[in-house]
Amino acid sequence: MISRDSARHYLGTYWCEQAWLGADRGVMAGVRLSVEGGALTAVETGVGSVPPGATRLAGLTLPGIANAHSHVFHRALRGRTHGDGGTFWTWRDRMYEAAAVLDPDGYEALATAVFAEMALAGYTAVGEFHYLHHGPGGTRYTDPNEMGSRLVAAATRAGLRLTLLDACYLHGGIGRPLAPVQQRFSDGSVNAWAERVGGLAPLAGPTVTVGAAVHSVRAVDPGSIAAVAAWAGEHGAVLHAHVSEQPAENEACVAAHGCTPVELLDRCGAVHDRFTAVHATHLTADDIDRLGRATAGCCFCPTTERDLADGIGPSTALRDAGARLCIGSDSHAVIDPFEEARAIELDERLAALHRGSHRPDQLLDAATRHGYRSLGWAGGELVVGAVADFVTVDTDNVRLAGADDVAAAVIFSAAPADVRHVVVDGRVVVADGRHVAIDVAGALASSITAVWDVA
């Protein structure tokens, strides 16, 4: 039992009954983690009993888990997109309805609740792919980063580490003007995007950083892609983009530019080791080679890719080429890092008709270390100097009882309900399965109801 007072601890010692210390070391029993100033200052193994003053973490402790791709407001759609046959258009109409009505207060309330749901599910960090910048019709707020600052407030209150991936979004399709609802997303030009995003710097802190994003090759022209990539390079920021989620995007890109989205991004200087291609579902062999040679991140969002009928991306080929797979819950049809990670392997099995393309430790790397790198943090590992983010999963429950390979069992069989303790930046966020600061179900219900009462 962790006292709720420990939510305020910033310096402390934890004793893990078992901890996963990476692919090389595997699961070790009796691991002491020492934390100071938000970082791990010691990781000792073979500690047979709980040291005096240490907090006991029963079960399996994992490094922090990164949700590398989130559109937080899509959570308002859950359980509301299956009427009228539940086609893609049902979903997109509802998504645009929600996007049209959110105001700063509503956005912050919803984001706080959803980030807290993520923490309860075992996520310690989130990459929020943010494009809901302006007011309805594109009207600027007095603070042009009003909406981004609300996301920072939400993540801080929910206790989640945040990479604010501010997305450039300029067009309604290749060579097409913005639709009315998309006016909220656009800064009008890439220079205006860069100027606004430059103003986000004061929001950065121990648990907040700013990254750049190209919404997609549909929404950003090549010259602007190059400018966003240059901005990211100058600022040492990570860069994300939606890439080849649907075949139609590839067809439009080839028709307009004579090359695939990956090649276009590469020509614009965007494909490098701080780049993450989100989805990366419908790729050519050349695309895979480019992403691999760059050691780029590839963020798979399998529960969303199932939900939106995107298809199954070439996860094994990407990994073998050198890309670093990570995970995201994207549209939040469900929020479950274990299902997300195992689905990389399970959906590959459905496509390849054989088992065992991704080992459990590779899936754990995707959920932890690779995700942290994609989001620009030195973490997702239980090593000295890493940020002090970790997650403890109860192993004494019906889902995990009887397993001998506990790390594999957690990846392949655990559920969010099994997450007992979550520590971010050395602070306890979830204790005994409950968020220390927020009534999460209540916050979700009220914030989502508020969205649809207006819509």
Next chain:
Amino acid sequence: MISRDSARHYLGTYWCEQAWLGADRGVMAGVRLSVEGGALTAVETGVGSVPPGATRLAGLTLPGIANAHSHVFHRALRGRTHGDGGTFWTWRDRMYEAAAVLDPDGYEALATAVFAEMALAGYTAVGEFHYLHHGPGGTRYTDPNEMGSRLVAAATRAGLRLTLLDACYLHGGIGRPLAPVQQRFSDGSVNAWAERVGGLAPLAGPTVTVGAAVHSVRAVDPGSIAAVAAWAGEHGAVLHAHVSEQPAENEACVAAHGCTPVELLDRCGAVHDRFTAVHATHLTADDIDRLGRATAGCCFCPTTERDLADGIGPSTALRDAGARLCIGSDSHAVIDPFEEARAIELDERLAALHRGSHRPDQLLDAATRHGYRSLGWAGGELVVGAVADFVTVDTDNVRLAGADDVAAAVIFSAAPADVRHVVVDGRVVVADGRHVAIDVAGALASSITAVWDVA
């Protein structure tokens, strides 16, 4: 709060805050269910408050959910099949190791724990596809149905409705002898199978029935398939068979018999409206037509089909042809009826690249009514005369908060942890999320550890 004393109630009244009353009526608020002698005797809607003496069921109450395909002992493999790359052979070697060592006591202990895990997850009925009949090496037990009777004892103690699908298993492949471990499965001849299964009749009761199964066209020759089908017809029993789970089965069947497994089963008189084809993954257009015209059941086991890399079956085509889809957790890689039901649609989306092939009410029908029919029970519906089996899902939690279409939200986003109350045959089996009779995690841990201590 339901008193644990109510575990002994056999006559009672329940008031559902909300209940799903089938595809036509949808979700209704304030539903009173009256139960007598294990059957629903009244279903009244519009009951505004909890009637005196009624048990309040907060959340959404669903009809009983059928797990139409289970190999209960495979649960011992969870978290133990991912070493050495985790190929299919890793899995099968472990499966045969477990099959080789189970004795009646160990089988009953494991089955009790796993059936109880199913009840906690929201299943009310199970079809146990049973082929572990005899002792090691095929030695007969004094009671030739020792192992089957242990399954009955396990289901009774766990509170689950059971269809004991006793499987004929004669060959180690088409024209191939049994491997040593398979000796336990075989009766030697279909006549011996029928004689033994005839002895199961005394085990039937209000919550137990006996069905027949053909393990597969690999393990049963055409003449014996016809004999099993005839036995089922004479006894009014349901009939199940593994069908076309892997392409290799089809190839072997075509090579040996000049037709697909479905056509072979049909020629043998097995394909009719009391037949259920389990998996039905790799089918021809003719197979789909035959199963549809027969209004046969087709039991999809998507979490197993993902885990074993079977592929994605033609769920929409089968349904459109007239087949009745149902669900099974099969190898128990996970036990989660919601994931199983939604995966029918989600995996179809991955194959078809469009959304909305199966509506939520069709997936609910698969989980409930169609599964009960596949298992030979008049249930899986909240109607007068049906068996009194139902499941209540908490809707006031992080996964379901904010949804307006609560039935769709449950199918697409709920998890076993959300199951609060389970009633089978008018008896409370799960109350407030706990099994009323069994420490399930403890029972799983001890029974699974015992299997591998011997293996």
